[in-house]
Amino acid sequence: MAQGLRKYVEAIPGRPLPYGILGGCADVRDVDDVHELLGVEWLALGCCPVRDWVDPCLNDESPGEESPGAPAQKEFCRPSVEHAEPINVYAGAECSTMGWTYEEARQHAEATLALGEQQAVEAAFWRDRLATEGQVVTPAGPVNIAAGLAALEGCLAEQYGGVGTIHVPAGAAALLGCCNLVREDPATGTLRTLAGNCVVIGAGYSAMNTGPGNLLADPGTAWLYATGPLVIRRGPAETIPDRNASVNTRTNDRRVLVERTYVVATTCVTCAAEVELCP
Template sequence: MPAGLRQVVPGIPGTPLPRGILGASCTNVIDVTEDEIHQLNGVEWLAVGCCPARDWPDPCEDPVPGAPTDKEFCRPTTEHATPITIYAGAECSAPGFSYEEAREQALASLALGEQHAIEAGFMRTKLTQDAVDITPPEGPLNIAQGIASLEGCLAENYGGVGTLHIPAGVAALLGCCNVLHEDPATGTLATWAGNCAVIGAGYSYLNQGPGGIPADAGAAWLYITGPLVIRRGPVDVIPDRSRASASVNIRNNDRRVLAERTVVVGTTCTICAVQVMACP
């Protein structure tokens, strides 16, 4: 076959990881309407279920040693979630790279990578800021012990189904100890206690613990939270079609187009973190 110029073909499409923060069926993703757009400035609410229900002994029976003598009352706490902006940009020399091509590139990159960006943003702005580190003084646990510790931590503070946040880099280890099982009807990954699991590339990318502390060599940070609600805004393309000429920098003749959206990720009650060994 004679040599010649390479044939230009469409790019290879990708598929977002199915267990990520947007793909996991335990995450409630809400695409906000125009009437709800103000929610993208952040939201707040009164926490529900963070004060556990307790048992009370029969007053007609003899007192049990250690039994409570007064009933406990909890004041509801106000929780909030702050906005995270995620984006993807396309850049190339303007000759031969039209505005529409740049726009398509930016939108495709955002669609494929938004889970990664949301996970990293949520880890950076919420998980690392509010989590309680339950790693023992002896150091990282194996992955089964780590998940068991996280589930115990959440159960002591919250009565509902929680969400595990697991870096993609240790996901393969979950099968070694039969830690998770899949619901064939929904595809949900859950522990035997019933907590749901999100397996995220963004968590692997940062791999940070409380206070932004990096994981030890050969280790990874895992988290558990209450349920997740993600509010997503519309995708904005900058500049839009009406200002397509503004995408070109006249100094170097490069074209830049940006696609971005705002998300607000909310969770509730206690957040626990533990460091685990990234080996079987």
């Protein structure tokens, strides 16, 4: 059939991966305070250890009245200040003014952003936080995914102790099922490890797949990360420009841009493990 006889139909709809960074693992907060969207900082909570105390006076092995050296003292921890920077994502639509109206171009750009913004946020968070601050827990090289996950959860438990987040590239996600490493929590619709940590499977993570220092993973391997919990602040989607300013009168082309700002925050620790992409 000739191309000119084809019937024009609506675009094929899509939806983001269900276990991505904007899924149930993160506390996603819609905010309109521009100050929050410029970046945030806070006093870290949960990074200071809680220790047990044994009174030396009640210990059978405690010395007599003339105890040598300084008396035992309780330790104090000064909370650190943490911060998160904004991530700006956008989608742009360009067309001839003879082909699309302003409303059609705007709707296309908005739909593109809605489908792809999760992937863009994941890629930026991976590049600017995970692969920048990750401490390697597999120094001898890549291990199988079960051993890598175990090392990450051990690092998370030792340095945080609460429920954290495991970050997995989509290209390695199928391997999590080989050893029943994760299961779906029917109450929340999230993926959980046996230890209870939440698992984010990211398309943007898979596109990056870099280790600490943002070095590309070796062929046949992937990097996984563990962090504390996630709090994500999300601004409103803004369409730029308005109807009249969208047209370039020199080329008769129309451009419409839709932008949104995210601030992705996590806490305390970022652990990194290199795993083999084979069962």
